[in-house]
Amino acid sequence: MSLLETKPLTGRVEEVGGPVFLEDYEAGGGYVAAKKAVTQMTPSEVIDEVKDSNLRGRGGAGFPTGTKWGFVPPGPSPDGGVKYLVCNGDEMEPGTFKDRWLISNNPHSLIEGMVIGAYAIGATKAYVFLRGEYFEPKSKLAKAIDEAKAAGYLGEGVFGSDFDLDFRIHSSGGRYICGEETALLNALEGKRAQPRNKPPFPPASGAWGRPTIVNNVETYCNVPSIIQNGADWFRDLGLTEDAGTKIYGVSGRVNNPGLWELPIGTTIREIIDEYAGGMQDGFRLRGLLPGGASTDFLVEEHFDLAMDYGTIQAAGSRMGTGTMILMDDSICPVDMSRNLQHFFAQESCGFCTPCREGLPWVESLLLDIEEGRGQPGDLEILDQNAQYIGAPGNTFCLHATGAIEPLQSALKYFRDDFERHIVEGRCPYRTNGNA
């Protein structure tokens, strides 16, 4: 198989040797799929193909993409109102760096995937909700949008059909909670990014109260090749029950940190040893967060597991964004937990009490323990907080639930470290007063 058939997301970038703009993109078969969808397929045929492909959301939750699209009422709205298609490009999950790369290097694959998605659900307005800090990706994407408009692939009469698509970028004002899809929609509407009550879900009532689909960057980038090569081809790419490829990433003390597009279901150990070049000399891997800051720690016993949705979930964590953060043996698990909870406490939108009040409490307890002020009973308080803050249903959205995932697993796998801090009244990882 060609590079484009084994690496649909990154193969063309590898062939071109850098960012792919319209001429190179089309020379590699770009926009053939979108043209086929818009001019030869019905919207329901497109949705069925995506359903059959078993493509699942690459932003972290793993919801089946075709199923989500199918929730949008088909055809023109009875009141004549618009539908929206939105790309969640608000990549802000700590340790995640795949969407920045995709937008910067393969912007047309995102645009093409969104053209197909918009056609499938009947959306006439599309937004890429982009991190405000992503200046370089924004300029690359803006250039690609201009090229696509000039070529007649966006705007009025896409591919000469009667399908119109207004396509814009919204630069975020910056807040992690914007990654939550209903918070994202409030931000798109110019409001504070507080999550909305659900139901209604966005496919029924989303942006400005209209039917709306929100998908991650990598999710959309998968769509053109599914339409072009078919659902069977896509399903066969995966090594396990999940379909397609996945962009995996590794950060931390490895020899070759980076991103690689691999068949979904590649094992953790293979990703770290074969692709990331193994641990740097003098560092031993103790644990890792498999898919961003809001996923539970995995440890040695899990490293031979396949990185797919079901396997990692069965191990008590989540594949999340597929970009792993490695904790080596020089890192104090208590202090790393403090760093993580600082992030979640800061980024809570403040709407729900358990999240607004609980996360800062957790952070301050962790700081006390790290700095030698821990008291007997502190770990039990952390356990209780993990239980009550993290339980889904106690808060409006899953921010607090995600925050607790790395904490509850750190308390489980690295409990000795926590206890030693309290017993010794100091951090055993700090020597000569330094971390």
Place this chain on the structure above:
Amino acid sequence: MSEVELIPMLSQEEVAEIEAEISHLPDRESAAIDALMIVQKHRGWVSDESLSAIANLLGMSSAELDGVATFYNLIYRQPVGRHVISMCDSVSCYVMGADGLAKDLETKLGIRFGETTADDRFTLLPIVCLGACDKAPTMQIDEDLIENVSVEKLDEIFEKYT
């Protein structure tokens, strides 16, 4: 002050850019974040006077707009220096030694996070994961992403920001 007095606080260019955003949105208030970012781009930050003028232009209360402005990390409601250094304090950079680097940065600039140097050259702020975790530690100065930052490289990095 009345609307008539307040709106002229914005330049014609700012008003034109804000109106261009409004033109593709269902209502004027939906342009709130875009409008704040536009004014900040021209003035470096959003003052109380600017905020009131934007609120008038959008047909919303200043209090409501301030609720939006203060929610977002990238909207500055205080003056900043000529250049803003945003240093990542999230977990991948932490694992690669960002906490130590943050202290070095404070020492080097003689300010704490949240402060501006006396010569108005730099404001130092923490920022959430910049999405370049394979090249940690990272920082952003104005619109430039800077990767694999180390204390030894700081002088060279700062050179172009006068």
